[in-house]
Amino acid sequence: AQKVTxxxxxxxxxxxxxxxxxxxxETRDTTYYLFxxxxxxxxxxxxxxxxxxxxxQNEISGRYSWNFQKSTSSFNFTITASxxxxxxxxxxxxxxxxTGNQFYFGTGTSLTVIP
Amino acid sequence: DVKVTQSSRYLVKRTGEKxxxxxxxxxxxxxMFWYRQDPGLGLRLIYFSYDVKMKEKGDIPEGYxxxxxxxxxxxxxxxSASTNQTSMYLCASGPSWTxxxxxxxxxxxxxxxx
Numbered sequence: 541a542q543k544v545t546x547x548x549x550x551x552x553x554x555x556x557x558x559x560x561x562x563x564x565x566e567t568r569d570t571t572y573y574l575f576x577x578x579x580x581x582x583x584x585x586x587x588x589x590x591x592x593x594x595x596x597q598n599e600i601s602g603r604y605s606w607n608f609q610k611s612t613s614s615f616n617f618t619i620t621a622s623x624x625x626x627x628x629x630x631x632x633x634x635x636x637x638x639t640g641n642q643f644y645f646g647t648g649t650s651l652t653v654i655p
Numbered sequence: 656d657v658k659v660t661q662s663s664r665y666l667v668k669r670t671g672e673k674x675x676x677x678x679x680x681x682x683x684x685x686x687m688f689w690y691r692q693d694p695g696l697g698l699r700l701i702y703f704s705y706d707v708k709m710k711e712k713g714d715i716p717e718g719y720x721x722x723x724x725x726x727x728x729x730x731x732x733x734x735s736a737s738t739n740q741t742s743m744y745l746c747a748s749g750p751s752w753t754x755x756x757x758x759x760x761x762x763x764x765x766x767x768x769x
Contacts, residue, residue, distance in 0.1 A: 549695070573755050583664075583743065583763035590757055631697065635755060642688075642713070643758060647697035 543567065544634050546646035553622050554654050561617045561649045563632030569593075572636035574615045575643065576606065579629040591615065622653045658682070659761035661746050667767045674733040676764050678746030685751045687729035688758060689713075689721065692743040704729055705751075736768045 545564045553559045565574060576588040589599060591608050599606045603620045619626050629650045633643040662677035680687065688703040690713075700713030702721040710721050718740060722730045729748075733740055743765050747758040 546697075575757060577760075583745075583765075585745065585747075585760040587757040587759070590755075592755070642700055642703065645690075645698040647695060 543644035544632050544646040546630075546632055546649050548649045549647070550650045550652070552652045552654060555624060556621050558618060558620050559622050559651065561619075561630050561632075561651065563615045563617065563646060565613050565615065565632070565634045567613075567634060567636045569636040572634060574608070575633040575635070576615075576617050577631045577633065579631065579648070581628070585631065588617075619651075622651075624653050624655050627651060627653045659746060659748050659759050661744075661761040661764050663764050664762060665765050665767075667769065668733075668736050669769050670737060672733075672736045672768075674736045674766070674768075676731040676733075676744055676746075676766070678729045678731070678748075678761055679727055680729075680748035680759070681727065682748065682750075682759070683726065684748040684759075685726075686749045686758075687723065688747040688749070689719075689729065689731045690745040690747065691715065692745055692763070698745065701731065736766075738768050740766065741768045742766060 543566050572593045574591045577585040579585045596608050605618045607616045629648045631648045632646040635643050658681045660679050668674050686705050689701045690698040692698050699715050701719050704710045704723040707726050720732045743763050745763045746761040749758040750756050
């Protein structure tokens with residue numbers, strides 16, 4: 541069973557629009573960690589955020605915000621007032637006790653921001 | 656800042672060649688990982704290592720082997736390259752499992768097997 545689902549394969553928005561990237565995860569553990577990464581065209585994955593399962597507070601960092609809802613097993617990522625530099629592939633990942641040192645990655649969402 | 660470097664950004668090899676992909680990290684991390692990234696499939700784990708000379712198979716180890724002789728270096732080996740191994744290869748490192756911190760990624764190697 542897929543542990544992390546990113547149902548949106550590709551999204552296109554016009555600059556300055558808001559956009560939400562969905563991430564749904566599956567785990568039986570009570571302790572787990574969720575991550576978001578950005579992969580720009582250069583190829584290197586850049587860490588954006590880590591959230592543990594005991595912290596359901598939403599997080600805001602500039603134009604980025606994350607909505608963690610355990611009730612729906614979702615960890616969605618919103619970019620406000622999108623910019624062309626936000627164009628990238630975004631990955632959601634899960635680490636739980638079953639994965640040990642491993643992470644389970646979603647298949648990624650490719651975001652294109654059109655100027 | 657954590658630095659993970661990979662020996663090549665682009666590589667072109669012929670079918671049947673032995674291919675070495677090198678990865679070096681400078682943060683004294685215990686864990687190192689090799690992933691393969693293909694369109695629509697996301698990142699798939701090939702192998703990982705949690706200590707020198709230790710290795711564990713990931714989800715798709717067939718056709719690959721690894722070597723970790725020093726803590727900072729983790730090599731991925733394609734014993735006999737095939738066209739279906741054309742892909743983007745990403746190396747990552749991270750501290751021990753108990754710290755549950757992020758993995759840090761290298762810039763990737765785009766491998767083309769002809």
